[in-house]
Amino acid sequence: MSTIDTNLEKLSKSVMDGDIDTVKFLVKESLKNGVNPLEIVDKGLAKGIRTVGERYGKGEIFLTELLMGAEAMKVGMEIISPEIKKQKKELKKVGSIIIGTVAGDIHDLGKNIVAALFSAHGFDVVDLGVDVPDQKFIDKVKEIKPNILGLSALMTSTIPKQRELINLLKSSGLRDKVKVMIGGAAVNEDYARDIGADGYAENANDAVVKAKTLVVSP
């Protein structure tokens, strides 16, 4: 194995360990050594976060370890992104997502975790926050044209909003322009199907996996 490969291997391991300082160091070091930034992402950062996600999916690690991995990935990407632009290279685009908690609901723990993971997996994430007015979702979808709209609602009293928003997308002529994913403690697969959402995920990691399939599907 070459020194470059060894370093990238170490980088992916550091992402897995959530070791932010080492990630910073190794990314800078690799760039200094002239390694192609896209390769640093592909063989280092992205490989690390994928493994973390898989291990989380298998129940081998805690949520905090997943999130530390995501944070390490994010820090690495912050260093590498300007370099990618400078070299006029383009990162293989994974997709874009607008995410927010629906009007009347201010819970954001789950939504923030999902946003962090999407970001770590290379999605462009626009987080509209909590208690987001219906029209704001619609306006942002028009403006950004994301692949996915993620609607979070925790309470049984606010989950009907998810249905309303899907109907609003229809009446605004946007429903076929964006895939809708829903999440929150009170919703499930059946409910998602019932209200005409494209996807539902059990947890943050599943959400990313599901979103990736939605992005490539027509």
Place this chain on the structure above:
Amino acid sequence: MKPVLEFLSTDEVYEIHQASLEILERVGMKFENVEAQQILRNAGIDVDSKGVARFHSDTVEEYVKKAPRSVVLRGRDPKKDVFLRNGRVTFASGTGMYVIEGNKARKSTYQDCCNWARLTDAMKNLDFSCEIHSTDMPSELTDRYNFKAMAMNTTKPFVGSSLSKAGIFDEIEMASAIVGGKEELRKRPIWWAGYAAISPLTWSENACTVFKETAPYNIPAFVEGESVIGGTSAVTVASTLAQTNAEALSGIVFNQIIKKGRPCILNLGFTHPMDMKTCLALHGNVVAGIVAAAGAQLARFYGLPSAAWMATDSKTPDAQCGYEKALTGLIPALGRTSLVFGMGQAEFTFAVDFAKLIIDDEIVTQIRRTLDGVEVTDETLCLEAIERVGIGGNFLSPKACETFKFIPKETTELTIGDRNTREKWLEAGGKDIGKRAEEKAKEILATHEPEPLDPDIVKKLDAIIENAKRNLGRKA
């Protein structure tokens, strides 16, 4: 603080102790073994023609003090040795003559005993193991077969049974073969001998023999008062404690006379309340737990280790089994009982259930967490993290990363219980815990290989058993 559950005030502990002394002086304790009677007489204790020994308080107190404060249960692997310390709670498997499979029970075999030992070897919460009986072997020899099965399939300390004097000698030989000779056995007694008094107030022929013959090797003695509450002891917990304590104390006095400084365990926790309608001795009952916890308090008063039994009267891994196991495990554990037996136990103490062992391991995970209590330090208060995360944030973020190291200690993880959403649960087959545990037990048995016993030692064990078989034939 680490929680300690106490059922007796300091004064009450003293009062029960005095009541036990009064019983031993006024009523006395019968020793059925003639040699034992003579040993007691030689020590200056008054033993009448019927074998009833009456003890003076000062004699009892003098001899009980000789029992050491430090008791170690030793395993084939020294790393698995269990040091019984004040406040430390350890857990062991149950025992039985039947194996439960689904809603049926069948007699346990030598192979079952091997598998049982192997499964207990794999359980992370199980500190030491109890045999189940090889009922497919000649009944006079099952103790030797059980011993071999246990020795071969677990490196943890284990408890055997001794059915006869010849059995004891053979088991001493077997234990010596494993540790490398009798001298080594004195240093590392990897085996321990237990016997219960026959309530009310009798030490049987066999109990005296077991204590006597195992004494020279300093093998820890498990001295038990095991009354049936309401049947062989009065129905009140207070009286049961006074009587079973008297029984166990007299056993400890006998053990200290024959071998000063022999490690002893004062066990009042195998006492079972009687069902006043059916006459059955109940095991999965909170009263048994209360007696065990109060018994542990008495044992601590003498500076000795104690024991209890987490049990259920249920026949299947059902809801009754779950709540009885949790209660009869948690109450003695919170009472800081040194040894809690019964993991995998079912149907009184008749049977074991491999699936239940898996479930009980998880119950013990929860019990251990309860015993750890609440740790309050500058570090565990996490004030800096609270400040950094701030209002409206969350503690899963890297801002709180110094708190993550507490996750394994502060939270509990289930390995067999279900914490999934309905969808995930259905996806995994929608099975109840009994079914999942059964599958897990099979999976462990298919993969777990304990450190094997040296083949030369196995040959020695086989030779001892063969010899016992020949002797048995000669007798017949």
